[in-house]
Amino acid sequence: MRRLDVTRERKNCFVPTSEIIAVEETDLNKKQHNSGKWQKMAKPHAFTVYYVKKARNHRWWCSDVTFWCVDEQLCNQWIQALKELLELQKARPKQLLVYINPYGGKRQGKRIYEQKVAPLFSLASISTDVFITERANHAKDNLFEVNINKYDGVVCVGGDGMFSEVMHGLIGRMQKDSGIDQNNPKAPLVQCNIRIGIIPAGSTDCICYSTVGISDPVTSALHIIVGDSQPLDVSSVHHNNTFLKYTVSLLGYGFYGDILKDSEKKRWMGPMRYDYSGFKTFLSHHCYEGTISFQPAKHTLGSPRDKDSCRTGCHICRQSEQQLAEQRKKCGLKHEEDEEEWKVIKGKFLAINVVNMSCACPRSPKGLSPAAHLADGSADLILVRKCSRFDFLRYLVRHTNQDDQFDFSFVDVYRVKSFQFTSKLLEDNESDVTDIGKKHFGQFCRDHPACCCNIANSTWNCDGETLDSSAIEVRVHCQLMKLFARGIEENCKEASRNQSRVEQLL
Numbered sequence: 001m002r003r004l005d006v007t008r009e010r011k012n013c014f015v016p017t018s019e020i021i022a023v024e025e026t027d028l029n030k031k032q033h034n035s036g037k038w039q040k041m042a043k044p045h046a047f048t049v050y051y052v053k054k055a056r057n058h059r060w061w062c063s064d065v066t067f068w069c070v071d072e073q074l075c076n077q078w079i080q081a082l083k084e085l086l087e088l089q090k091a092r093p094k095q096l097l098v099y100i101n102p103y104g105g106k107r108q109g110k111r112i113y114e115q116k117v118a119p120l121f122s123l124a125s126i127s128t129d130v131f132i133t134e135r136a137n138h139a140k141d142n143l144f145e146v147n148i149n150k151y152d153g154v155v156c157v158g159g160d161g162m163f164s165e166v167m168h169g170l171i172g173r174m175q176k177d178s179g180i181d182q183n184n185p186k187a188p189l190v191q192c193n194i195r196i197g198i199i200p201a202g203s204t205d206c207i208c209y210s211t212v213g214i215s216d217p218v219t220s221a222l223h224i225i226v227g228d229s230q231p232l233d234v235s236s237v238h239h240n241n242t243f244l245k246y247t248v249s250l251l252g253y254g255f256y257g258d259i260l261k262d263s264e265k266k267r268w269m270g271p272m273r274y275d276y277s278g279f280k281t282f283l284s285h286h287c288y289e290g291t292i293s294f295q296p297a298k299h300t301l302g303s304p305r306d307k308d309s310c311r312t313g314c315h316i317c318r319q320s321e322q323q324l325a326e327q328r329k330k331c332g333l334k335h336e337e338d339e340e341e342w343k344v345i346k347g348k349f350l351a352i353n354v355v356n357m358s359c360a361c362p363r364s365p366k367g368l369s370p371a372a373h374l375a376d377g378s379a380d381l382i383l384v385r386k387c388s389r390f391d392f393l394r395y396l397v398r399h400t401n402q403d404d405q406f407d408f409s410f411v412d413v414y415r416v417k418s419f420q421f422t423s424k425l426l427e428d429n430e431s432d433v434t435d436i437g438k439k440h441f442g443q444f445c446r447d448h449p450a451c452c453c454n455i456a457n458s459t460w461n462c463d464g465e466t467l468d469s470s471a472i473e474v475r476v477h478c479q480l481m482k483l484f485a486r487g488i489e490e491n492c493k494e495a496s497r498n499q500s501r502v503e504q505l506l
């Protein structure tokens, strides 16, 4: 058996079976066997191996190599043997449910799926049921109705908002089927074993970027095909024993909440709306007063100021998960967290960000918390206190460069497992319901007219969805769900060399 690789002039190449996408008999009418040597072959037979090719910056693409020979039986034996090897890859999905948001990002979701993703799924013999949404919450509602057991995974084509919708559908469905009341903030939630794949077609695509290392539809499709699995922490957000939302990336009050609220009115601008609203929100420089309380995450070895980040096979995530499982075993049904200390901080803040992952995205390649972990059962609480516009700009600029964004006197960061916030406005209203004057005294701080402190509340930016609540309770649920991803690889080339290999003979 000989390999023909005239274009690349490489002598040999190694592909781990786990990275073979498909093996097919080659249609010789389509394929030009234009090397002089092979043209002499009487009646050639050939098969093509499609495999994952790893490029720079975590980008994957589908490459192929064709093998030719004169012996038809030998050719078929190779095809058979390679197909049997692929059958052993049990983590690969065979049947997927796909939701496409045709209005996300630059409104290219449907085209991206049809042109870049569907051909790869079909090459990999994955069957799909495709659902194009017609309204917000369509996918979420549908997930409560479908026969979910039929599928090995759910794929969402869209941005963070669309992912959030699908995640709410899946987690909600799981709890409903298990009789868990989502309104109980202390209820131990049931893990969601059906993986979600994200085909990025939104505006920020932070969840995809932070879990794969790049926002690229082909790369994401290939991670789905090879059956990758990345556990993910999910935080639940409640108020007064009422379930509000789940979040996996950013839960932001103040700056990021205001940007999102303003940008929703400018959807027609596409992803540019965030730059426009970002600039406007930066100039308005509103700060918000309130009380924050949180329980530090003592079970994890990591800290938000670590130099190392969460990478594929992260040992901190593994250790943290084991630690939490042991604690749970020891405490039985008792809630260990009830006994742990709460830290309380009062103040005026420009931004309160709770991030479950780094929140890296093309705009901020390291993210809002570069050392946050995907699956360690903790979130990073970042408090940006009231400061000058110039200082806030310095902080924002550090989202985009290599400098330490926590190295400012007005920025504090904590690794937490639960968190609560109540706005000053709500506290005042609750403690002094008769003082209605405050509520009607315009938008800004009455005591200090020059102060930027906003008497109105901000809103929460919950994975790109607005959430209006001036008091919330947040709890991190370790590894509640799984994605078709593997986290960010340390060094793509190294990682591929270390895996088991199938040698392609010369």
Ligand SMILES: CCCCCCCCCCCCC/C=C/[C@@H](O)[C@H](COP(=O)(O)O)NC(C)=O
Residues within 6 Å of the ligand: 159, 160, 161, 162, 202, 203, 204, 205, 206, 249, 250, 256, 259, 260, 274, 359, 360, 361, 363, 364, 368, 393, 396, 397, 399, 400, 461, 462, 463, 464, 465
């Ligand atoms: C002067 C320098 C300014 C630098 C600003 C740096 C901005 C960094 C933005 C990081 C945002 C990461 C958090 C991700 C949030 C997404 O969930 C959300 C929604 O994303 P989607 O539109 O659904 O894809 N997008 C935004 C901007 O709030």
Ligand SMILES: Nc1ncnc2c1ncn2[C@@H]1O[C@H](COP(=O)(O)OP(=O)(O)O)[C@@H](O)[C@H]1O
Residues within 6 Å of the ligand: 100, 101, 102, 103, 104, 105, 106, 132, 133, 134, 135, 136, 137, 138, 157, 158, 159, 160, 161, 162, 163, 165, 201, 202, 203, 204, 205, 464, 465
């Ligand atoms: N067919 C639809 N029409 C309108 N909105 C939709 C539709 N399908 C989904 N959505 C909603 O659109 C919002 C934003 O979608 P997303 O894909 O995240 O795009 P973007 O990244 O541009 O915000 C989500 O909240 C989702 O619920």
Ligand SMILES: [Ca+2]
Residues within 6 Å of the ligand: 233, 355, 356, 357, 372, 373, 374, 375, 376, 377, 378, 379
């Ligand atoms: Ca985490």
